Amino acid sequence: MRIAIIGAGYVGLTSAAVYAKLGHTVFAVRKDAEKVEMLKRGEVPFYEPGLPELVKDGVQSGRLIPTTSYAEAVPNAEVIFICVGTPPLSSGEADLSQVFAAAREVAENWGEGYKVIADKSTVPVGTAQKVRKVIEEVLVARPQNRSGLATSQFDVASCPEFLREGSAVHDTLNPDRVVIGTDSERARAVLSKVHEDLPGERVITDIRTAEMIKYASNAFLATKISFINEIANVCDEVGANVDEVARGMGLDPRIGSAFLKAGIGYGGACFPKDTKALHSIAFLHDYDFKLLKAVIEVNKAQRRHFLRKVRQMLAPLAGKKIGILGLAFKNNTDDVRESAALDIASWLIKEGAQVVAYDPQAAENAKAVIKAELSPNQSSALDSVFITCPTAEEAARDADALLVLTEWKEFCDLPWSDLRSMMNQAIVFDGRNLLDSKKMRELGFTYVSVGRP
Numbered sequence: 282m283r284i285a286i287i288g289a290g291y292v293g294l295t296s297a298a299v300y301a302k303l304g305h306t307v308f309a310v311r312k313d314a315e316k317v318e319m320l321k322r323g324e325v326p327f328y329e330p331g332l333p334e335l336v337k338d339g340v341q342s343g344r345l346i347p348t349t350s351y352a353e354a355v356p357n358a359e360v361i362f363i364c365v366g367t368p369p370l371s372s373g374e375a376d377l378s379q380v381f382a383a384a385r386e387v388a389e390n391w392g393e394g395y396k397v398i399a400d401k402s403t404v405p406v407g408t409a410q411k412v413r414k415v416i417e418e419v420l421v422a423r424p425q426n427r428s429g430l431a432t433s434q435f436d437v438a439s440c441p442e443f444l445r446e447g448s449a450v451h452d453t454l455n456p457d458r459v460v461i462g463t464d465s466e467r468a469r470a471v472l473s474k475v476h477e478d479l480p481g482e483r484v485i486t487d488i489r490t491a492e493m494i495k496y497a498s499n500a501f502l503a504t505k506i507s508f509i510n511e512i513a514n515v516c517d518e519v520g521a522n523v524d525e526v527a528r529g530m531g532l533d534p535r536i537g538s539a540f541l542k543a544g545i546g547y548g549g550a551c552f553p554k555d556t557k558a559l560h561s562i563a564f565l566h567d568y569d570f571k572l573l574k575a576v577i578e579v580n581k582a583q584r585r586h587f588l589r590k591v592r593q594m595l596a597p598l599a600g601k602k603i604g605i606l607g608l609a610f611k612n613n614t615d616d617v618r619e620s621a622a623l624d625i626a627s628w629l630i631k632e633g634a635q636v637v638a639y640d641p642q643a644a645e646n647a648k649a650v651i652k653a654e655l656s657p658n659q660s661s662a663l664d665s666v667f668i669t670c671p672t673a674e675e676a677a678r679d680a681d682a683l684l685v686l687t688e689w690k691e692f693c694d695l696p697w698s699d700l701r702s703m704m705n706q707a708i709v710f711d712g713r714n715l716l717d718s719k720k721m722r723e724l725g726f727t728y729v730s731v732g733r734p
């Protein structure tokens with residue numbers, strides 16, 4: 282099948298490369314010519330394990346075609362997946378301007394023949410119908426469509442994406458479920474064919490339900506995280522161990538063990554914006570989604586709660602040198618969108634500390650965000666208040682404390698004994714409960730984590 286992917290970021294590029302691997306011919310549209318040239322060389326402009334190899338294979342096979350041109354991608358495509366960003370507006374609602382702009386450009390470059398336009402971007406209920414309207418308006422205005430052909434030559438659909446950054450290739454090749462939401466038999470058949478060689482349950486449903494499945498899934502996962510974080514805070518008060526509590530809970534199959542890891546809360550491009558967007562959707566329909574509001578508030582408070590622990594032990598923070606391990610919002614990615622680590626780093630800097638940070642992939646992205654967060658004075662002195670370094674050892678050297686803020690596996694295997702001897706004070710705050718508290722204490726660290734005595 283011929284497929285066009287609009288928006289070749291984490292979701293779009295991974296999907297494009299996987300569809301090409303399945304044997305489809307896939308045009309991957311990005312606007313930035315320089316990044317498209319990278320893709321044509323098989324290089325990926327962000328860090329995602331396994332993706333460069335898959336992109337290279339796809340490009341070499343001729344089945345994956347990166348392009349800046351809608352005119353090249355759209356006219357012959359039978360299926361068009363919209364995979365552009367849906368960032369939050371200040372109200373919390375999803376900003377759909379990229380989705381509608383993409384739909385308009387698709388319509389302006391239509392060509393001939395039947396097409397399915399499917400949203401893979403996470404969008405509020407009702408968006409696919411709005412995409413239909415945008416496309417119809419353009420098609421109806423075309424001179425060759427005076428006969429009113431426009432509405433029968435395409436269908437819209439919702440195919441929400443569930444991949445996780447850091448394991449995007451694996452998740453896309455091995456989905457738990459493929460959700461196909463459409464009100465048309467013809468579109469259902471086309472989308473089923475696109476995905477026929479992928480494993481996983483099929484959830485074939487109407488458009489609005491498919492759109493809701495994505496938000497409900499992310500809201501539920503965020504709820505699990507905020508729930509276990511609140512349990513952790515109570516564990517801190519009563520002297521219980523949240524890791525053991527989570528294990529004891531998770532063995533009950535009705536609960537499950539996934540997403541019961543206490544820490545400094547969720548971040549990234551999805552959970553923060555999707556929880557806010559679902560809350561806004563409910564609000565706009567005059568429903569007060571109290572539970573979700575609490576989930577969002579708990580998540581915001583959790584990073585502050587962690588900072589308080591640091592402040593309590595190190596106060597005053599002014600003049601202290603704090604080493605940070607991990608800047609990405611989670612491990613195995615260079616994505617720092619809504620990263621708890623970056624909030625904590627900039628709060629420390631604002632209180633007068635110097636931050637020296639190591640992250641295996643995210644340092645460059647982090648620097649740009651931190652610069653924007655700081656006051657003009659601090660920002661102009663960025664290189665002296667926020668230093669990124671190429672090794673964990675350098676972050677530890679002369680530090681008054683080390684903060685573990687991203688769960689990179691490699692941090693477990695650091696030569697912690699050597700690190701201790703380099704530090705000014707042997708204090709570790711583990712915001713991800715990554716390290717073994719008993720071992721850290723045996724090594725002579727003062728070790729503070731989340732909900733573990």
Ligand SMILES: NC(=O)c1ccc[n+]([C@@H]2O[C@H](COP(=O)([O-])OP(=O)(O)OC[C@H]3O[C@@H](n4cnc5c(N)ncnc54)[C@H](O)[C@@H]3O)[C@@H](O)[C@H]2O)c1
Pocket residue numbers: 287288289290291292293310311312364365366367379382383386401402403404442443444445446550551
């Ligand atoms: N990142 C994830 O883990 C994930 C998982 C599931 C769903 N999603 C959802 O998928 C969507 C995309 O997320 P992402 O993380 O891939 O975002 P991203 O920012 O990595 O990629 C979006 C891409 O779209 C491009 N773009 C914007 N407008 C365009 C246009 N008119 N034409 C062509 N390209 C255009 C941008 O330049 C960017 O490269 C969002 O709605 C997100 O919520 C993301």
